Amino acid sequence: MVNMAAASPSLLILLCLSFLLTSSTSTAPYDPPTVPELMDLFGLPRALLPSTARRYLLHDDGSFELFLDDVCEVEAGGYRVLYDIRLAGSLAAGSVTGLEGVRVRVLFVWVPVTGVEVGGGVVTLSVGPLKKSFPAVGFKTSPRCAVAGSAAADVA
Numbered sequence: 001m002v003n004m005a006a007a008s009p010s011l012l013i014l015l016c017l018s019f020l021l022t023s024s025t026s027t028a029p030y031d032p033p034t035v036p037e038l039m040d041l042f043g044l045p046r047a048l049l050p051s052t053a054r055r056y057l058l059h060d061d062g063s064f065e066l067f068l069d070d071v072c073e074v075e076a077g078g079y080r081v082l083y084d085i086r087l088a089g090s091l092a093a094g095s096v097t098g099l100e101g102v103r104v105r106v107l108f109v110w111v112p113v114t115g116v117e118v119g120g121g122v123v124t125l126s127v128g129p130l131k132k133s134f135p136a137v138g139f140k141t142s143p144r145c146a147v148a149g150s151a152a153a154d155v156a
Helices: 004-026 035-043 150-156
Strands: 052-059 065-070 072-077 078-094 095-106 109-119 121-128 130-135
Touching: 035 052, 052 078, 078 109, 095 121
Parallel strands: none
Antiparallel strands: 052 065, 065 078, 072 078, 078 095, 095 109, 109 121, 121 130
């Protein structure tokens, strides 16, 4: 005759271990792509964004919010570009539309960059009602942020 009181704890431990092993292997944690990897997935040059862009929310409809560590001003292609802490818009393959949070200095005025299209070896930026194209090879390295306090004051 088998002693059920002695067998019960051993059986319970065995069942718990098998449950833990099967549940840990079947539900691996989700590891979302980094911001640079996300840019690659959508066919956008990584260097469109400063390296301080680290966190984002991407919704099923393609809308996104992207967060920088701080306001960021860069010099790119002879232009001053200002990134807010929060950027938003809609992503599709090779394009960003409805972009918010990026401005470029044109003469004495900060003008919003509202879209980006990539194709045929060029990057085209929508700046206000105008479009300006640049060779894609110019977008190899993410721009480095300069102190943006004065730029933020100029925009406000």
